[in-house]
Amino acid sequence: MIRTILAAGFAALLALPALAQPAADTLGAIRARGHLLCGVTPNTVGFATPDSRGDWQGLDADTCRAVAAAIFGDGTKVRFIPTTAQNRFTALQSGEVDMLSRATTWTLGREAQLGLVFAGVNYYDGNAFMVRRSLGVDSATRLDGASVCLQPGSTTELNVADYFRRNNMRLNPLLIENLEELRAAFASGRCDAYASDTSTLAAFRVGQGAAGADYVLLPEIFSKEPLGPVVRKGDWKFFDIVRWTLFALITAEELGINRDNLASFESSPNPDVQRFLGRSGDLGRQLGVSNDWAVQVVRAVGNFSDMWERSVTPTGMPRGVNRLWTQGGLMYAPPMR
Incomplete structure (x- = not known):
């Protein structure tokens, strides 16, 4: 009887959730x-x-x-x-x-x-696209087949893929981890669009000085970014x-x-x-x-x-x-x- 009780108690102990490890101070x-x-x-x-x-x-x-x-x-x-x-x-x-x-x-x-x-x-915040004014694009829905500069490991990378899929468009991503290299790739024309948070895109445009007028932030905000x-x-x-x-x-x-x-x-x-x-x-x-x-x-x-x-x-x-x-x-x- 005692053995049965002990066995049942041990089994119940094993069934309990694992205790959390002490958090670092x-x-x-x-x-x-x-x-x-x-x-x-x-x-x-x-x-x-x-x-x-x-x-x-x-x-x-x-x-x-x-x-x-x-x-x-x-x-x-x-x-x-x-x-x-x-x-x-x-x-x-x-x-x-x-x-x-x-x-x-x-x-x-x-x-x-x-x-x-x-x-x-x-x-x-929310994700959006920026393009060069010379591209003549006024809506993200006109980016079918476009190459898009993206940072790997970001929510933007996933959101852009979802946006293109929802709108039945072909996506050609250009993934560059280093932010300065990514911005340089966009500025040099290696990609048609640069996707990121609207705040990041606005900061990039301001950082270009007078050349910032050459870039257009497209109107579509296609994600929630708290x-x-x-x-x-x-x-x-x-x-x-x-x-x-x-x-x-x-x-x-x-x-x-x-x-x-x-x-x-x-x-x-x-x-x-x-x-x-x-x-x-x-x-x-x-x-x-x-x-x-x-x-x-x-x-x-x-x-x-x-x-x-x-x-x-x-x-x-x-x-x-x-x-x-x-x-x-x-x-x-x-x-x-």
Whole structure:
């Protein structure tokens, strides 16, 4: 009888789901190292690109700085690691970087298969095609048989194949991993069209200076590309900090708080403002950072609107669906309370 009971109990134990392995302490490693390692694009104007002094500028770069400010109270404590479309996930999985903030699309497959998790969306985008004006093409439906420059390992590669298949068109892909080589191939005429996120295409056109007038962005947006920061799955303490840093940037815009007027909000009777400033609620300590973490984020990079105006507006991209939800857009932050 005892043997039967023991056997049944052992069988039940074997039937239980395997226990998750203890997650790495990313936050502890970052603090011990003294800076955040953030994977970014090699060179995308408006999102992440080094300026003439080698300082990284752009919406994604500022997202990295914001996370560093939340952790250290200092947005300069970040090291930017350029990654490609093909090596970015390996870099994150292996610990070469602590997080990605590099125009990466949130998909089911990436979360289900790669052991990664998206902390939110800092840019709602979509794929499109760019062609040379001399080609005389005004619609993507006229690209039958066209050669298209694409980065392997990107969602764009899959989306373009789907688009051509849906429209019964022949596709001749030209796959080039290095972004600068891909852009050079398009500019030299090796392919008829260049497909990517609309933000990336707009950044490329701006980067061409006066020659940018030779390129046309076709009107069809043929995919959903919610872009945002990515971390390793399982380390939920660090995930919470990255997610709520993004929400803090959006909340600051909702509340009208920016770097220039922070001091004027200190005496505000608004309880939402007082919680944001860390004067009530003890929210920072619940995250594992200081209670004024959101203040440090705003001091480092401003609010979300400040980041957008500084980085994306010069590319000519309208804010569109990336406006706040109160302005008809999709940017929405849960309550900080």
